[in-house]
Amino acid sequence: MSAFEFVFTFYSVMLGLAAANVGTGFADMWRDRRATEVGVCAPLLASIVLVATMNLWLRFWRSWEGVEVGPWALITLVAFALPLVFLSRAMFPGAGSTTSLEDHFFQHRRVMLAALAATPGFSLIWNAAQGILTPEWPSLWLVIRFAAPLALMVLTGRTANRLGLVALLIWVLVGLFR
Template sequence: MSEAFGFMFAFYGLLLGLAVAEVAGGFSRAYDERHTRRLGVVAPLFGILLLVDLITFWMNAWAYRELAEVSYLVAYAVAVVALLYYFAATQVFPKAAETATLDDHIMSHRREVAFCVLASNLLTQIPPAISAFTTPWPPSSIALWAGLNLTYYVLLSLAALAKSKKTVGIAVAAAILLVTGATALFA
């Protein structure tokens, strides 16, 4: 691992760590307010989705440590990806002063959360997509990788655009299962 990558990974880790802390703080506030505000299902699912996706990104960044060249463009891209995640993390759970239930809150913020996660995922797929043309991967691996990503993007879009809490909850739960399953498959 190069010194430049170590610096970039620390920066990326700090920003992603802030997003993880925001989600953890949201869960903590939700637990503290459980007697006055219903916990619901959809907001905790979005919180879990963010945690799973953030951890996956962190691990993927580490996996690319030998391939990554650090430049201003890479630094800006890393900042955009991590800040999109942080913004999404701040939108999952209501602030202490808000009176909305957790599910009502996330239903009104689901588009921002889902599209920030989607945008972060799409931005980070640019380097692997480029390397797919230069790396002799087996075609079946590329097809599986592309199919899993496309399915994940469809589930995120469905979660953002569906009006029913039940549909949103099912889409987010399926996305969580897909990410955890794909992570286990490609680990």
């Protein structure tokens, strides 16, 4: 097994866990839709996490040539993936909760948006440390991906957060094809 295959397997398991949590969350939303109001923000946030997970996987796949096995590689990958794993669980209230998913989002939105900003924030730090943070499209995409959730933390209105999440979902979808 090559170094890339070894590290990629570990990273894929972490990202797969985030994706599986989102899939389970969608199933729970559908199953409990009559008892618990779903709203708009939870499905949008779940979609953003799913697409962000795909973005991370594709980005890592493209960087296979320089991958080395070691503690720093694993720590870095955990820093990238763990916020999405956390968010994929935290965005849904626990079983038996009667709180609507929309209310749950607004009660905990700052923590969830901070977790959403953490992965691109770590990527910016990593890119800066590697000397690859440039004023070109990949870096611009990453800066906006980091700044958008932080901007949403300041906005308290439901409409502003919904529109911001829609814009962020479109942005991460654009990034999937960059």
